[in-house]
Amino acid sequence: MHRARKRFGQNFLQDQGIIYSIVALINPSQDMHVIEIGPGLGALTRPLLSNLDQLDLLEIDRDLVAYWNQENLKGLTVIEGDALKFNFDAWAQNRSKKMGLCKVVGNLPYNISSPLLFHLVEAAEHIDEQVFMLQAEVVERMVAQAGSSDFSRLSVMLQARYEMELVLEVPPEAFDPAPKVNSAVVRMIPRKDFSLTQSQWNSLEQVVAAAFSQRRKMLRTNLQAFAARLGLSDEELKARAQDISVDRYIEWAKLLAV
Numbered sequence: 402m403h404r405a406r407k408r409f410g411q412n413f414l415q416d417q418g419i420i421y422s423i424v425a426l427i428n429p430s431q432d433m434h435v436i437e438i439g440p441g442l443g444a445l446t447r448p449l450l451s452n453l454d455q456l457d458l459l460e461i462d463r464d465l466v467a468y469w470n471q472e473n474l475k476g477l478t479v480i481e482g483d484a485l486k487f488n489f490d491a492w493a494q495n496r497s498k499k500m501g502l503c504k505v506v507g508n509l510p511y512n513i514s515s516p517l518l519f520h521l522v523e524a525a526e527h528i529d530e531q532v533f534m535l536q537a538e539v540v541e542r543m544v545a546q547a548g549s550s551d552f553s554r555l556s557v558m559l560q561a562r563y564e565m566e567l568v569l570e571v572p573p574e575a576f577d578p579a580p581k582v583n584s585a586v587v588r589m590i591p592r593k594d595f596s597l598t599q600s601q602w603n604s605l606e607q608v609v610a611a612a613f614s615q616r617r618k619m620l621r622t623n624l625q626a627f628a629a630r631l632g633l634s635d636e637e638l639k640a641r642a643q644d645i646s647v648d649r650y651i652e653w654a655k656l657l658a659v
């Protein structure tokens with residue numbers, strides 16, 4: 402019997418209703434290419450595989466990799482590795498050659514969720530959809546709108562790249578062992594209208610980091626270094642980072658990158 406490892410963020414889903422809802426949301430079909438990050442003992446893996454021709458697993462825990470290799474299930478490819486270092490773009494390009502949708506799914510290890518979400522942005526061009534279970538607080542920040550106290554650097558950067566929706570709230574009892582926090586499922590679809598170049602994206606990171614560097618301070622202070630190039634209005638100079646819309650941050654990134 403596998404004992405859950407804290408360092409790998411192992412909390413195994415056991416609520417059948419929630420497992421069913423997540424699999425229904427992923428809507429697996431034969432021509433779809435799916436990679437699951439962190440299959441654990443297979444709460445999502447087995448029901449997914451029964452509706453897919455092929456499923457790729459990416460798992461860091463050697464014992465779980467050995468377990469899945471031993472299971473030797475038809476259509477399953479087991480990759481031992483760290484999701485933070487995995488080249489999702491190369492995976493998606495390779496898989497999508499045969500046509501069909503490319504999806505990344507997983508009940509993610511919560512201790513690496515933000516860096517992993519940013520790492521996945523690099524592959525967004527070739528991925529059609531992501532469905533993840535995350536800490537509820539993180540999902541609330543991801544989908545928060547300008548003006549709300551949850552609106553943060555994570556909200557702006559991810560909303561610039563994805564359409565996102567909190568789909569399901571999940572209580573700790575749905576897992577074994579139960580985590581200390583509430584969880585939520587988020588659906589992320591890369592924005593069709595995304596048009597930033599790499600240097601514009603870098604500028605977006607720069608201006609957003611500066612704007613949110615001191616949440617309570619006005620942009621007059623936080624964006625002092627950029628103010629002349631951005632043409633901030635009087636109202637914007639007095640505003641705080643959380644009051645500015647994602648579209649306005651994108652406009653600033655474009656101005657900064659020229």
Ligand SMILES: C[S@@+](CC[C@H](N)C(=O)[O-])C[C@H]1O[C@@H](n2cnc3c(N)ncnc32)[C@H](O)[C@@H]1O
Pocket residue numbers: 409410411412413414415438439440441442443444445459460461462465482483484485507508509510511513
């Ligand atoms: C929250 S558990 C989810 C397990 C299973 N999917 C479930 O729902 O019951 C997280 C899984 O991610 C794996 N994991 C942790 N860190 C990882 C990393 N950096 N790269 C890939 N997998 C990782 C863990 O070993 C574990 O299998």
